[in-house]
Amino acid sequence: MAEIEIKGVGKTFRAFTALHSIDLTINDQEFVVLLGASGCGKTTLLRIIAGLEVPTTGEVWIGGRRVDRLPPRARGISMVFQNYAVFPHLTVFENIAFGLRMQRLPKPEVVRRVTRTAELMHIEQLLKRYSGQLSGGQRQRVAVARALAMEPDVILMDEPLSNLDALLRLEMRAELKGVLAASKTTTIYVTHDQVEAMSLADRIAVMHGGDIVQADRPVEVYRNPAAHFVGSFIGNPPMNFLPARALGEGRWQVAGHDFVGPRSAAPQIEFAIRPEDLHPAEHGLVAEVRVVEPLGPHTLVTATVAGVMLRAVLESTLVVAPGDHLSLAPVADRIRWFDPETQKAIT
Amino acid sequence: MSKTTVHHAGNRLFLAAVVLACVWVLVPIYLLLINALSAPAEVTGFPKWFWPSFDLASIRFFLGFKGVTAALWSSVQVAVLTMVMAIGTGAPAGYALARFDFPGKQVFRFLVVMTRAFPLPLLALPLAVLFIRVGLDDTVLGLALVHTTLALPFAVLITYSLFSGIPYELEEAALTLGCNRVQAFFKVVMPLAAPGIAASAVFAFVVSWNEVFAAAVLTIEHRTLTAFLLQSLDVSPLPLKFAGGAALVVPALVFIFAVRKYLFAMWGIANR
Numbered sequence: 001m002a003e004i005e006i007k008g009v010g011k012t013f014r015a016f017t018a019l020h021s022i023d024l025t026i027n028d029q030e031f032v033v034l035l036g037a038s039g040c041g042k043t044t045l046l047r048i049i050a051g052l053e054v055p056t057t058g059e060v061w062i063g064g065r066r067v068d069r070l071p072p073r074a075r076g077i078s079m080v081f082q083n084y085a086v087f088p089h090l091t092v093f094e095n096i097a098f099g100l101r102m103q104r105l106p107k108p109e110v111v112r113r114v115t116r117t118a119e120l121m122h123i124e125q126l127l128k129r130y131s132g133q134l135s136g137g138q139r140q141r142v143a144v145a146r147a148l149a150m151e152p153d154v155i156l157m158d159e160p161l162s163n164l165d166a167l168l169r170l171e172m173r174a175e176l177k178g179v180l181a182a183s184k185t186t187t188i189y190v191t192h193d194q195v196e197a198m199s200l201a202d203r204i205a206v207m208h209g210g211d212i213v214q215a216d217r218p219v220e221v222y223r224n225p226a227a228h229f230v231g232s233f234i235g236n237p238p239m240n241f242l243p244a245r246a247l248g249e250g251r252w253q254v255a256g257h258d259f260v261g262p263r264s265a266a267p268q269i270e271f272a273i274r275p276e277d278l279h280p281a282e283h284g285l286v287a288e289v290r291v292v293e294p295l296g297p298h299t300l301v302t303a304t305v306a307g308v309m310l311r312a313v314l315e316s317t318l319v320v321a322p323g324d325h326l327s328l329a330p331v332a333d334r335i336r337w338f339d340p341e342t343q344k345a346i347t
Numbered sequence: 348m349s350k351t352t353v354h355h356a357g358n359r360l361f362l363a364a365v366v367l368a369c370v371w372v373l374v375p376i377y378l379l380l381i382n383a384l385s386a387p388a389e390v391t392g393f394p395k396w397f398w399p400s401f402d403l404a405s406i407r408f409f410l411g412f413k414g415v416t417a418a419l420w421s422s423v424q425v426a427v428l429t430m431v432m433a434i435g436t437g438a439p440a441g442y443a444l445a446r447f448d449f450p451g452k453q454v455f456r457f458l459v460v461m462t463r464a465f466p467l468p469l470l471a472l473p474l475a476v477l478f479i480r481v482g483l484d485d486t487v488l489g490l491a492l493v494h495t496t497l498a499l500p501f502a503v504l505i506t507y508s509l510f511s512g513i514p515y516e517l518e519e520a521a522l523t524l525g526c527n528r529v530q531a532f533f534k535v536v537m538p539l540a541a542p543g544i545a546a547s548a549v550f551a552f553v554v555s556w557n558e559v560f561a562a563a564v565l566t567i568e569h570r571t572l573t574a575f576l577l578q579s580l581d582v583s584p585l586p587l588k589f590a591g592g593a594a595l596v597v598p599a600l601v602f603i604f605a606v607r608k609y610l611f612a613m614w615g616i617a618n619r
Contacts, residue, residue, distance in 0.1 A: 050523060051522075051523075052519050052522065052523075071522065071527065072519075072522045072523045073522060073523070073524075073525045073526065073527065077523060078523055078524065079519075079520070079523040081516045081519070081520060082516075083514065083516055085514065085516040085517050085519065085520035087517060087520070087521075087535055088517075088539065089535075089538045089539055098521070098524050098534075099524035099525050102524060102525030102526060102530070103525055146520075146524070150524065150525075156523075
């Protein structure tokens with residue numbers, strides 16, 4: 001049970017700056033997902049919180065205690081690694097008991113906790129096995145059980161599901177969410193998978209180029225991206241962006257149509273709309289259809305509007321073929337605007 | 348010629364090369380063993396049998412020969428000491444190479460191998476002078492020190508490849524589960540590396556066991572078996588030579604055979 005405060009944390013590896021100055025407060029029992037493409041610094045940040053990496057600048061506080069110079073064992077954390085890191089020379093029981101034995105807990109307590117977490121992760125029948133005799137999914141369960149058995153203040157997870165196959169990942173995702181919510185620990189979870197992030201997180205911190213671009217509730221991050229990057233990274237297919245030319249008085253011209261937008265002095269800004277917020281209408285953006293992909297529940301249409309590529313998620317009943325012209329109207333209150341200079345949202 | 352006949356010819360050539368290589372190694376060992384296990388009269392007699400008579404007279408004669416048991420004991424002492432020193436210093440170096448990035452790492456690796464570039468005769472004389480000055484001449488420790496320098500590059504390289512093969516994540520997991528660095532090493536890395544470390548220890552033992560030049564130059568009273576046999580080569584009878592040869596070769600062969608997969612690992616050939 002602990003709040004985590006990250007104050008101005010930066011990390012430089014020789015000439016490469018992995019993290020600029022990260023500020024993030026994570027509430028007690030909150031589930032925060034660090035989301036970003038590979039190389040954005042999310043794993044580095046997690047490792048700094050774990051104590052496996054020393055920050056170049058800044059401070060890390062866990063439960064009101066400054067921990068950034070403490071070794072991992074003194075931080076009240078436990079971690080689940082991407083490759084599970086299940087000790088191959090120990091049985092599943094010994095793996096889960098490892099941390100408890102290091103704490104010199106009395107034997108009955110060790111047995112009690114191992115049994116309980118093993119049951120929680122549905123691996124009680126595997127306790128005598130070695131990791132070589134386990135499947136990837138089972139190893140994953142052992143790694144999570146080992147972390148939970150420590151009853152830590154904070155659980156850190158580094159892409160724990162990325163090595164599982166798609167079906168298993170879906171199953172484990174739901175299970176993890178339930179188990180972690182019940183354990184009442186603060187959780188920081190690193191992933192590059194936006195669906196995983198959306199489905200698990202209380203709050204998503206989107207990272208890009210060593211900075212946190214936006215940290216907010218999943219729906220907020222999806223609906224109101226704070227930056228161009230967030231809109232283009234989250235959502236499948238991602239947000240559409242079209243150039244908008246200033247007409248003055250807060251009016252903007254997008255592909256020959258006038259829209260009411262922000263009052264900005266810039267001569268040109270970006271108009272943005274999610275693919276599912278475009279609907280066929282009489283007066284809309286004229287789009288020339290390039291590719292039609294029927295996906296079952298809906299049809300994904302790739303088209304060009306004034307030479308710019310755009311995607312729309314449309315009703316699957318719509319009959320459309322490449323070469324057709326569609327008139328697509330954006331839902332007015334879903335339109336977002338971005339400054340091409342700063343890449344930030346304009347409101 | 349069709350493709351298949353070329354293929355067959357290639358196969359046959361390969362097979363011939365393999366047989367030749369095996370014969371090259373095995374025939375001398377075979378002859379050595381036959382003669383060591385035959386009675387002295389048979390060793391010097393003619394014609395020869397290709398099956399030993401399992402007469403232990405040669406071996407007994409060898410073991411009873413003046414100075415042999417002392418030399419054997421010296422050999423064991425030097426080899427064990429070499430093993431301990433080579434692993435004691437080589438394994439930490441191998442671990443450092445596998446786990447840490449430090450300035451001069453490449454140069455260090457190069458220098459480790461470079462120690463084998465100097466011919467031992469070149470070093471032996473100055474070493475002998477130095478050892479006499481500091482009082483290490485003709486001692487088990489002095490010779491073990493020289494053997495350690497010979498065995499150390501292998502110890503470093505084998506343990507380096509060994510530690511590289513153990514994921515660092517395992518150590519990190521141990522750190523997050525309450526270990527400090529030393530505990531993480533002894534509770535997680537050591538159990539996983541132990542068989543390989545034992546193998547490289549055995550290899551260091553064999554390097555020392557087989558070494559003859561430094562042993563001959565640096566010892567007088569405390570000769571090792573190799574130095575002793577070299578010294579008495581021209582004055583000893585044939586059965587003694589064969590028995591002595593077998594006594595030298597057999598332990599080395601058995602040890603190397605036992606640890607072969609780890610030695611392959613040193614050269615980066617797939618193992619495990």
